[in-house]
Amino acid sequence: MAVIVCLVRDRRSAELAQVRSASEAAQRALLRPLPRRLGSLDLSCTYLAAAKEARIGGDLYAVARTGDRTRVLIGDVRGKGLSAVGEAAALMAAFQEVAHQHATLPAVASALDRSMCRYLTQFPDDEALEHFITALLLEVPDHGSVARLTHCGHPPPLLISRGQVTSVPSFPAPPLGMCTFEQDVRTSHTFSFEAGDVLLLYTDGLVEARDSRGAFYPLEERLAQWTKCSPETLIERIQRDLHAHTNGALHDDAAILAVRRTATPHAGRLGSEGRPMADQKLC
Template sequence: MRHRHTRGEPEAAMAVRTQLPAPPAWMRWLPVLYVIVLLLLEPLTPVDWPVSFALIAVPLVTAFAHGPLVVAGATVFAVGFEGVLAGTPCCAGRSVGYLWDRHYVASYICTALVGALGTILAAHRTRRDRMLADVRFVAEIAQRVLLRPVPHRIGNLRLESLYLSAAAEARIGGDLYEAVPTPYGVRLLIGDVRGKGLLAVETAAALLGAFREAAHDEPDLPTLADHVETSMDRRAMQLGGTELGERFVTAVFAEIPSDGHVVRVVNCGHPPPLLIRPDEVRELDRGNSGPPLNLGMLVEDLYHVDIYDFRPGEELLLYTDGITETRDSSGTFYPLLERLRSWGPLPPEELLERLHSDLLAYSADGLQDDTAALTVCLVADEPAASAGPTARERRSGEPG
């Protein structure tokens, strides 16, 4: 499932809660088609094969796609129609009707019983659908809190984000991204929490909260990464449990300052960002990747900053390994670099649209893992957007 965060109004979110999942159109018309087939078969069968008995199944067929009131109505219709067919002498070449024949009376009773069961089934299905709609509504709100919509434009930067869930009904997971305008430029984060489920969501929420707060105050990326690392360590200690050493996050911190055409990158065990230029696509990796967050205790020298040129018309793609670990029917991994080179430079939104459709077409059994991507394009040879007063100015109340 893809999320682009295009809906921002509360009414749109409420619609997710109130609108029940609609069954396919063919399923809604299935009871009508079923009765039509029986009508076509009835004149063709001998009197010993009363096809009208098959009307017993009409309430159950109706219960698949309709509510209890419609199923109850279908039950009344089925019993009445059985009586019509049984009492019509001309049907199937009969010379007399069998309206009150014991076999037909048994059929009426069975149809009524099946109709009662079908009504109960439809009521249960309706309650389940409403519960699913409520769960999806809560998940939608949780996603909007965890993964806030990134701005489509920050100064002379254009941004787009993509989130693909491996589960059809999932809304949130352990992949995350964020873009924050700060006094030091636009700071970006993309990460992938180890594991699945609620623990991964809690870890992602803690990491995003720490990043959003510290991004405005920490003067450089290594200090910012160290701040987030400390927050993750503290969070892991509070949670406790046997998996304390396994709650880690691979992440990339990036910074595009407002006073120069460069991008600074601190990699914490994550797939390196890709720099897309008109004449090349390359990984921003100089072999200085640090350990994943919450594993900093394993090494002494943690985080290194790599600086790269970033000029107007160029694009930066940050992504999680759900993209490169997607496999085709032969088990071959998705060739991201080859695809990007063959497509050439694309606007951010078009790039993610192409990537989305190509991933779904490439994957043999659907996506095996959640996937997140964040793309940033420098669109004008101007200073980046003003991100507000510096930290010192905010503390002193006077210009620095």
């Protein structure tokens, strides 16, 4: 009996390892590693999946260079786990195309909305109405001290500037893929984003994570303690602190992306995986 139990356990462990390996490969294909430096930005990100066996879900992020500016997308597909992967992949693929084809963020958002509506037509009518994606679109020119934001039903980003943490004001519009709203309801908001400032973009799995008493993760309060951190160190601290807050039990996917503006656009050879040859932590 002991031998049989060991054989069954070993086989299940091997099957689980295969599932994890396949899901990690899929996640690397969908969420390709972002460069640490792009244009006038330093970047760092992480993805935390609620479905630990799958290690992949419906939260997403992507970046695109167009002319002398960088555009950033972060989004959250309704639902979690493998059922949301297809919609996340469709949106990221559409973003890489339309980010280069439109002059303004509202136009990019409208194009993404049309693309997702076309994608959702493959679902039965009763299911399509339940599918949508909240998203934020960010645009940062290489020169100047401003950035632009288009809000599609997503949690607003937090700005760390001169030791203070504030929520970036925006004008919410419907999520992508609702297919029942006029396209011209989407607008962009311009705000100050100076050299040294850091923007934290995230999905609601971060701020809705609860501890054993049911208290939400106090993101803004935590950021106030880490205002001098580099993007990479900031992400590392949030990830460790979130794990401690939830005791390792995350009930929704969470994507986190930190963006710091530099004084001048980066120019230099990237190392492996699209990363620079060297990087410094400033926290």
